[in-house]
Amino acid sequence: MNSTAVFELFGVSYSYQNxxxxxxxxxxxxxxxxxxVILGPNGxxxxxxxxxxxxxxxxxxxxxxAFGHDITAAADDPExxxxxxxxxxxxxxxxxxxxFSPTVFEDVAFGPLQLGWPSxxxxxxxxxxxxxxxxxHLADRAPFELSGGEKKRVALATVLVMDPEVIxxxxxxxxxxxxxxxxxxEILAALHRRGRTLIIATHELDxxxxxxxxxxxxxxxxxRPIAEGPPHHILSDQQLLIAANLVHEHLHWHxxxxxxxxxxxxxxxxxxxx
Amino acid sequence: MxxxxxxxxxxxxxxxxxxxAVYAEELARRPGLLQRIDPRVKVIVLGFALLVxxxxxxxxxxxALLILLVALLLASRIPVTTITRLLVGLPLFTLIVATxxxxxxxxxxxxxxxxxxxxxxxxxxxxxxxLLRVTVSIAAASALVLTTRWxxxxxxxxxFRVPLIFVLVLAMxxxxxxxxxxxxxxxxxxRRSRLLRHDGSTEQRRxxxxxxxxxxxxxxxxxxxxxxxxxxxxxxGEPRTLRHRSLAETDWLALSLGSSVLAALWLADVVxx
Numbered sequence: 001m002n003s004t005a006v007f008e009l010f011g012v013s014y015s016y017q018n019x020x021x022x023x024x025x026x027x028x029x030x031x032x033x034x035x036x037v038i039l040g041p042n043g044x045x046x047x048x049x050x051x052x053x054x055x056x057x058x059x060x061x062x063x064x065x066a067f068g069h070d071i072t073a074a075a076d077d078p079e080x081x082x083x084x085x086x087x088x089x090x091x092x093x094x095x096x097x098x099x100f101s102p103t104v105f106e107d108v109a110f111g112p113l114q115l116g117w118p119s120x121x122x123x124x125x126x127x128x129x130x131x132x133x134x135x136x137h138l139a140d141r142a143p144f145e146l147s148g149g150e151k152k153r154v155a156l157a158t159v160l161v162m163d164p165e166v167i168x169x170x171x172x173x174x175x176x177x178x179x180x181x182x183x184x185x186e187i188l189a190a191l192h193r194r195g196r197t198l199i200i201a202t203h204e205l206d207x208x209x210x211x212x213x214x215x216x217x218x219x220x221x222x223x224r225p226i227a228e229g230p231p232h233h234i235l236s237d238q239q240l241l242i243a244a245n246l247v248h249e250h251l252h253w254h255x256x257x258x259x260x261x262x263x264x265x266x267x268x269x270x271x272x273x274x
Numbered sequence: 275m276x277x278x279x280x281x282x283x284x285x286x287x288x289x290x291x292x293x294x295a296v297y298a299e300e301l302a303r304r305p306g307l308l309q310r311i312d313p314r315v316k317v318i319v320l321g322f323a324l325l326v327x328x329x330x331x332x333x334x335x336x337x338a339l340l341i342l343l344v345a346l347l348l349a350s351r352i353p354v355t356t357i358t359r360l361l362v363g364l365p366l367f368t369l370i371v372a373t374x375x376x377x378x379x380x381x382x383x384x385x386x387x388x389x390x391x392x393x394x395x396x397x398x399x400x401x402x403x404x405l406l407r408v409t410v411s412i413a414a415a416s417a418l419v420l421t422t423r424w425x426x427x428x429x430x431x432x433x434f435r436v437p438l439i440f441v442l443v444l445a446m447x448x449x450x451x452x453x454x455x456x457x458x459x460x461x462x463x464x465r466r467s468r469l470l471r472h473d474g475s476t477e478q479r480r481x482x483x484x485x486x487x488x489x490x491x492x493x494x495x496x497x498x499x500x501x502x503x504x505x506x507x508x509x510x511g512e513p514r515t516l517r518h519r520s521l522a523e524t525d526w527l528a529l530s531l532g533s534s535v536l537a538a539l540w541l542a543d544v545v546x547x
Contacts, residue, residue: 056502078510090506096453097499102425102445109516114508119516142299142425144452158507 004032005065006166006197007053012062014048022048024223026062028216032165035188035198037208039234040218041245046201047093049218050168053199054090055081086115089159093170095151099143104135104154107143111162129161133187149180156187166197173207185210205246209235217244284482285462288455295452301420306350308421312525313430314518319532320418326536327410333399335543336406342535343413350421360416361409368408372401424448433518442513450496454489461485 007030014023023045030036038046051057052064055074063072066084074080089111092098101107105126112122130136133153138146146154152172159167172188173181188211192198202208208215208231215234219226227240234240241247302309308316323339330336347357381396422430431441465481521529 051502054506056506081505082508082510085506085508090503092499092503092506094499097496098503100446100449100500100503102428102449103423106425106516110504110509111507113514113516114504114510116514122516140303140423140425142423143449145296145299162507 005029006032006067007199008065010063012052012059012064014045014052014057014059018060021223023052023059026224028225030197030199032197033195035192035200035211035213037212037215037231038199038201038218039203039205039208039215039244039246040201041203041220044218044220045223046203046218047170050090050170050199050201053166054088054168055084056090086162087164088166088168089162089164090168091155091159091170091172093174095148095155096143098155098158099146099151102142103139104130104141104143104146104157105139107154108157108161111158115162125161125163129157133157133160134183149176149183152176152180152184153187156184160191164196166199167191169198169200171202171204172200173202173204203246205235205241217246219243220245285459285466288459288462292452292455292459298420299423301352301356302423302426304351306352306421308346308350308417310524311528312521313422313426314433315521315525315529315532316418316422317427317430317434319529319536320414322533322536323414324411326540327407327414329540330407330543331403332543332546333402333406335539335546336403336410339536339539340406340410340413343410343417346417347413347420350417352416352420356420357416360412364412365405365409368405369401372404375400375404429518432515438513438515446500450493450500453496454493457492458485458489461488 007028009026009028012023012026012028013021015021026045026049038049040046048057052059053066055066055071058075059072063070065071067087069083071080071084074084099107101110108126108129109122112125117125126139127136130139133156135150135153135157138150138154143151143154156169156172169188173184176184185207188198188200192211192213198211200207200211212231214228215231216225216228217234217240218224226244227234227237238247323343327336327339330339344357344361348354376393376397377391379394379397379400381394383392384395384398386392419427425445428441428445431444432438462485465485
């Protein structure tokens with residue numbers, strides 16, 4: 001694996017309106033080509049971290065380097081932000097905020113146009129991206145006519161069309177039906193194979209198991225990483241997963257037999273009954 | 275039928291608004307005559323039709339223009355029921371507004387009514403002319419709106435040098451109205467699903483005002499996130515858009531044919547005068 005650091009965070013903290021703490025003293029290095037899954041329950045600061053990595057929020061404390069450049073002030077410096085957004089793309093959790101144009105085609109074209117690409121290059125790139133994601137038939141649709149799965153894929157297309165080196169994804173499989181979810185996982189796995197750096201924020205263990213080359217677990221009270229490592233190491237540590245509020249003890253009945261086991265949602269599970 | 279309360283009515287209206295929008299997009303995608311023509315050409319020709327209609331004096335030329343527009347609507351696969359609803363339903367309101375003209379416009383008396391009122395020939399003609407103009411205007415506007423997708427209309431606006439920021443605001447307002455309408459609909463349905471009895475109007479209004487507060491907060495949060503989503507894709511305060519494609523041969527043909535027919539109608543009207 002390429003070991004160049006794409007992001008380096010030193011003591012990064014963030015609080016909303018200086019009152020609600022979202023991140024606290026985060027130290028983290030993210031390397032080129034890896035698929036890093038940031039695993040944590042709701043409110044642990046995952047989404048905030050992605051917005052900071054994309055230069056949309058300025059940390060209240062700490063320092064961030066991206067590709068070796070200090071981007072701490074990117075949120076207040078349009079030129080620095082512009083430079084960063086050519087290399088890093090963010091797929092928001094809520095696709096509706098990302099699809100603001102009258103048609104899918106115009107939405108996908110928005111980013112390349114802001115980067116100053118000529119019209120013909122934009123048209124070609126949009127057509128290719130829509131084709132790659134098998135959504136060319138949606139090009140003329142208005143966003144309100146799309147299903148949840150289609151919206152997610154279009155939102156991903158709006159970022160992929162700019163061909164960023166790093167793709168940040170906030171809960172990419174939330175509210176997706178099984179088929180849309182499987183299709184999205186395939187797309188993300190293909191991006192990883194093509195050498196893109198993927199940083200995925202989620203609370204879904206099976207998504208982490210399917211895609212991660214490394215997992216960082218965020219604590220809901222700590223608002224910083226409480227563990228990190230390869231997927232098999234993190235996902236087999238039951239005490240860690242319980243402490244991080246990612247699995248819970250699930251008591252239920254099978255006929256007259258009371259029985260409990262660890263359980264997480266948004267995934268199927270199998271277990272032996274004795 | 276039980277009297278509908280304000281919440282029920284709002285729910286029904288929201289569903290209708292969403293249905294109309296989806297129906298309009300569906301009509302604009304049908305493989306009809308006007309759907310194949312560039313929206314810029316439609317804006318020019320149908321705008322010209324509005325001007326010509328306003329300047330025509332003879333009812334014959336007005337009726338000819340109306341027949342032409344209805345033929346265009348039919349050739350564009352707009353259902354007869356939709357055309358009838360628009361061209362009969364809407365002018366009825368004009369009829370109500372225009373009725374006093376029957377008695378107020380001075381001229382030769384046609385017949386007498388009780389209470390000393392008399393209907394004049396010029397009054398009748400004034401009302402007929404007004405009704406025809408309104409109907410033609412509705413037909414021309416419908417021919418544009420029902421055969422052109424909202425996104426294409428915005429492109430046409432941009433081509434006519436309407437400020438880009440104005441067009442963007444329009445586009446986003448239309449886009450997010452649906453997001454907020456869906457949210458309001460969900461709020462209303464969630465409330466209705468938990469109601470065990472009909473509550474009073476006061477309670478409903480109180481609830482509606484708190485729902486509107488939720489909507490307002492949501493719209494503020496959405497606007498902040500939309501701005502972040504734009505910034506994340508390189509937006510720096512000056513939006514850039516795709517350059518317009520040039521008009522095809524069929525568009526030029528439609529432009530010249532449409533303008534010529536309208537000019538001929540106007541000339542025929544002038545000559546008759």
